[in-house]
Amino acid sequence: MDPSSWPDEPNRSKIGSFYSLLLTQERHEINRFPLQDYPTWARRVVHAERKRYKDKGTDKPTKADRKMVLDFGEGISSQLSQPNDNQQASVDSNQQPSVKEKKKKKKKKKKEKGPGQGEYDAEYLHTHVADEAAYPIVYSKNCRQSHERTMKSWGHFICKTEECEENEWKSAIIACHLIFSRSNISYKVTLHAQKCRQCERYAEPIVDPEAYARQVVHVLDLWMHLREREEPTGSGVHTRGPHDIARCHGCEVGQCPYSAGELGARPSRQFL
Ligand SMILES: [Zn+2]
Numbered sequence: 353m354d355p356s357s358w359p360d361e362p363n364r365s366k367i368g369s370f371y372s373l374l375l376t377q378e379r380h381e382i383n384r385f386p387l388q389d390y391p392t393w394a395r396r397v398v399h400a401e402r403k404r405y406k407d408k409g410t411d412k413p414t415k416a417d418r419k420m421v422l423d424f425g426e427g428i429s430s431q432l433s434q435p436n437d438n439q440q441a442s443v444d445s446n447q448q449p450s451v452k453e454k455k456k457k458k459k460k461k462k463k464e465k466g467p468g469q470g471e472y473d474a475e476y477l478h479t480h481v482a483d484e485a486a487y488p489i490v491y492s493k494n495c496r497q498s499h500e501r502t503m504k505s506w507g508h509f510i511c512k513t514e515e516c517e518e519n520e521w522k523s524a525i526i527a528c529h530l531i532f533s534r535s536n537i538s539y540k541v542t543l544h545a546q547k548c549r550q551c552e553r554y555a556e557p558i559v560d561p562e563a564y565a566r567q568v569v570h571v572l573d574l575w576m577h578l579r580e581r582e583e584p585t586g587s588g589v590h591t592r593g594p595h596d597i598a599r600c601h602g603c604e605v606g607q608c609p610y611s612a613g614e615l616g617a618r619p620s621r622q623f624l
C-alpha cells in the first residue's frame with residue numbers, strides 16, 4: 353500500500369486492484385489509513401467501502417456492492433446506497449431534488465470538471481464525521497440549509513500541474529463552508545482550494561481527516577444543542593503566518609473564516 357506509485361487520475365483497473373487489496377486488510381487497519389497521502393479516487397474507494405461495511409456488516413461485498421464502490425471511486429456515480437437499502441439510505445436517494453436544484457447541480461458538475469476547480473465536496477470524509485458524532489447524521493449534497501458557517505481546517509495542498517511537479521504547501525486555514533439542515537439532520541461541507549504560487553492554478557485541499565471530523569462535529573454539536581456557544585478566549589484561534597487571501601478560493605467567494613474576521617483578534621458573531 354504505497355500511495356506514491358498510484359496515478360492521480362482514476363483508472364478502472366487500478367481502482368479495482370486497489371479495492372481488492374483493501375479487502376484483504378483488517379477492518380481496524382482500514383480505519384487508520386493515512387488518507388491524506390492518497391489520491392482522491394483512493395480516498396473515495398476507502399470511504400465507499402467503510403460505508404458499505406457500516407450499512408451491510410458483511411466482510412465480502414456482493415457483485416453489485418463492488419460495482420457501486422468502484423463507480424464511486426472513479427467518480428462516475430455519487431450513489432452509495434442501493435434502492436433496497438431503505439433503512440440506511442442516504443437522504444439524497446429519498447428526496448427528489450426540485451427542478452431548480454437539478455439545474456444548479458448540472459451547472460455545478462460542469463464547473464467541477466477537470467483540474468483547477470475552486471471547490472470540493474467533502475462527502476468522502478463523511479465516515480470520519482459519522483464515527484465522531486454521538487448521534488446519527490447524514491451527508492446530503494442537497495442539504496436544505498437551516499444553519500451555515502465557515503470553519504478552518506488544516507492540511508496540505510499538492511499542485512499536480514506538469515510544470516510544478518508536485519509543489520506542496522501546508523495551510524492552517526483551509527476554508528470550509530458547512531451547511532446544516534435541522535429538518536432531517538443532514539449536513540454538507542464544501543472545501544475551498546488554494547492557488548499554487550508557481551502556476552496560479554487551484555490545487556485540491558487535503559485535510560487531516562480526524563482533525564477535520566472533530567471540527568465539523570464540534571460545530572454540529574452546537575447546532576444539535578449539545579453544547580453552549582463558547583466565549584472567545586483568544587487562544588487556539590490565532591494561526592501562525594499570514595493567510596494568502598489572494599490565492600484562497602474561500603476568501604474569493606466570501607466563505608473563508610479568515611476574511612470573515614472569525615479568526616484572530618476580532619471576536620465575531622459566529623464565534624464558536
Ligand atoms: Zn502549480
Ligand SMILES: [Zn+2]
Pocket residue numbers: 525527595596597600601602603608609610611
Ligand atoms: Zn481564505
